[in-house]
Amino acid sequence: MDMPVPNAAVIAKKEHVVARLAEVLPESAVIQDPAETRAYECDALAAYRCPPMAAVLPGSTAEVAAVLRICHEEGVPVVPRGSGTSLAGGAMPTADSVILGVARLNRVLEVDYDNRIIRVEAGRTNLSVTGAVEAEGFFYAPDPSSQLACAIAGNIAMNSGGAHCLKYGVTTNNLLGVTLVAMDGTVVEIGGAYMDAGGYDWLGVICGSEGQLGVVTEATLRILPRPEGARPVLMGFDSSEVAGACVADIIKAGVLPVAIEFMDRPCIRATEAFAGAGYPDCEALLIVEVEGSPAEIDEQLGLIKQIARRHDPVELRESGSEAESAAIWKGRKSAFGAMGQLGDYMCLDGTIPVSALPHVLRRIGEMSAEFGLGVANVFHAGDGNMHPLILFDANTPGDLERCEAFGAAILKLCVEVGGCLTGEHGVGIEKRDLMGVQFDPVDLEAQMRVKDVFDPGWLLNPAKVFPLEASAGRRAGQVAFRPLLPCGQFTPEDIWSQKKHDETGDGDRAGRGGGGCGGAVAHSGRGHAAGGSPGRGRGAVGGAAVGGGALRAGRADAGGARGHAAGRGRAGAGR
Numbered sequence: 001m002d003m004p005v006p007n008a009a010v011i012a013k014k015e016h017v018v019a020r021l022a023e024v025l026p027e028s029a030v031i032q033d034p035a036e037t038r039a040y041e042c043d044a045l046a047a048y049r050c051p052p053m054a055a056v057l058p059g060s061t062a063e064v065a066a067v068l069r070i071c072h073e074e075g076v077p078v079v080p081r082g083s084g085t086s087l088a089g090g091a092m093p094t095a096d097s098v099i100l101g102v103a104r105l106n107r108v109l110e111v112d113y114d115n116r117i118i119r120v121e122a123g124r125t126n127l128s129v130t131g132a133v134e135a136e137g138f139f140y141a142p143d144p145s146s147q148l149a150c151a152i153a154g155n156i157a158m159n160s161g162g163a164h165c166l167k168y169g170v171t172t173n174n175l176l177g178v179t180l181v182a183m184d185g186t187v188v189e190i191g192g193a194y195m196d197a198g199g200y201d202w203l204g205v206i207c208g209s210e211g212q213l214g215v216v217t218e219a220t221l222r223i224l225p226r227p228e229g230a231r232p233v234l235m236g237f238d239s240s241e242v243a244g245a246c247v248a249d250i251i252k253a254g255v256l257p258v259a260i261e262f263m264d265r266p267c268i269r270a271t272e273a274f275a276g277a278g279y280p281d282c283e284a285l286l287i288v289e290v291e292g293s294p295a296e297i298d299e300q301l302g303l304i305k306q307i308a309r310r311h312d313p314v315e316l317r318e319s320g321s322e323a324e325s326a327a328i329w330k331g332r333k334s335a336f337g338a339m340g341q342l343g344d345y346m347c348l349d350g351t352i353p354v355s356a357l358p359h360v361l362r363r364i365g366e367m368s369a370e371f372g373l374g375v376a377n378v379f380h381a382g383d384g385n386m387h388p389l390i391l392f393d394a395n396t397p398g399d400l401e402r403c404e405a406f407g408a409a410i411l412k413l414c415v416e417v418g419g420c421l422t423g424e425h426g427v428g429i430e431k432r433d434l435m436g437v438q439f440d441p442v443d444l445e446a447q448m449r450v451k452d453v454f455d456p457g458w459l460l461n462p463a464k465v466f467p468l469e470a471s472a473g474r475r476a477g478q479v480a481f482r483p484l485l486p487c488g489q490f491t492p493e494d495i496w497s498q499k500k501h502d503e504t505g506d507g508d509r510a511g512r513g514g515g516g517c518g519g520a521v522a523h524s525g526r527g528h529a530a531g532g533s534p535g536r537g538r539g540a541v542g543g544a545a546v547g548g549g550a551l552r553a554g555r556a557d558a559g560g561a562r563g564h565a566a567g568r569g570r571a572g573a574g575r
């Protein structure tokens, strides 16, 4: 994996930069000793490592702004970091960068049960958001498997999903507002404690922007009342393709389970050895869970079992108690840990239209033989979010490269069948060089111009998302910011003035700003936006650029896998 050559001039002034940072932060919040910066050398894509020049842990929005102002003035790249669980290398630093960790920003700022919202600092972990409201019978819906550790900041940056997002949508569908600090230290409020804030859909742009547009310090999230009940059914099949076809039929029938999870034989075997969940000995299994009142659950499960029977399941086990439900979920929840016991693996993340599941699963099996590496599949099947785990041995020379080539072939297949490169893990460094598979140079240029607007100096997480050769000029400061359309000067101030525009009705500036961005997005949506829903985005950027799959190759292109999810421009499709 190539990373840009670190800027020697920046590294040379480390002492000076650290001294300035120490002026605005408590002593313990500035980490510069190489023995300590090692803790920040990678995220969960641990195959690639590089300690940062320094790490800082600000404790307030004002401190984040002060840090960014200094780094902006000094020309120092900044890599925002939540909990470091990114599987795409999104939080991996470069040697000339400062890691800005938000772990100390973990307070609950406000809970409003009447309006079903919670406002938290962005370093708060996902699960502890639910923890703050569960006593009152509420929960925060997006549930990445890493939810015990990952932070809301990282969830917003990656637009994270989880097993139960089939029904409730992903982060973007549960996010109402953010406090964002721009690279120059400007603090901006985007959205708020209500649906669909006025003006352009900046929130849709920020959610999924992989720490490249600003640092999120606070978030307003939607909380939901716990459903009356939930019940899973376990289905075993004698082929992965048949299990895939069953998923496609359930979705086609219009039932909306809260989760449809898929595991194939290698994964079932590993989890049985690890967790002993009592899974059947079969080629593939599905866990389908529905929610509601007992009558609603009976009706939905009745239909789902009827569909499953058409595919000759080798097992159809409906939970009859809390204990049985826990047993059904036990294996799935321990699947990643169980696979880790088998050795090294790389977890991929791509989306496909659900109807393509049987074909894609068959091709992955064939490719496993072609590349000579084992693969296990465990994923959120209901929304076509594939997570093939490629098994390799990091100590065998050439295995990692073979694994990467296999992974790239799978992701290309996802794009080929009408899906996209990432469902929920993001592009980061992992899929950066595959962006050209999904986007042509015009698309990429338009997307990079969105970053130009927010971060003209390309200092925020600059080595991620875009192929290095495509972003080289900008990272080197050789491509000056310019408006896309010759319709006026469209500067970052135009964007920040949007809120003011909402309040004052100052149509001229905001109108021109919108025009510029609209031009950008017309390109980026091209060719890929069909599955997404540009029409849902109220604003140009939200509706087309990001909804069309701009900054993250993810959600918008997934062929409506999450078509039920209401919301902003990016909500058009799946994870």
Ligand SMILES: Cc1cc2nc3c(=O)[nH]c(=O)nc-3n(C[C@H](O)[C@H](O)[C@H](O)COP(=O)(O)OP(=O)(O)OC[C@H]3O[C@@H](n4cnc5c(N)ncnc54)[C@H](O)[C@@H]3O)c2cc1C
Binding pocket: 043, 044, 079, 080, 081, 082, 083, 084, 085, 086, 087, 089, 090, 091, 102, 122, 143, 144, 145, 146, 149, 150, 151, 152, 153, 154, 155, 156, 157, 158, 159, 160, 161, 162, 163, 210, 211, 212, 214, 215, 216, 217, 336, 424, 425, 461
């Ligand atoms: C075992 C395991 C299971 C996982 N399961 C899932 C899953 O089910 N669903 C899923 O979606 N993901 C999953 N992930 C991936 C990962 O947990 C998510 O991407 C998560 O949202 C990352 O959160 P984090 O706080 O760890 O972010 P980090 O890894 O610290 O950072 C991720 C990205 O966010 C940016 N960022 C961090 N903080 C900020 C900020 N304050 N402002 C702006 N940008 C910021 C970073 O620069 C980086 O690009 C899993 C990971 C692991 C290890």
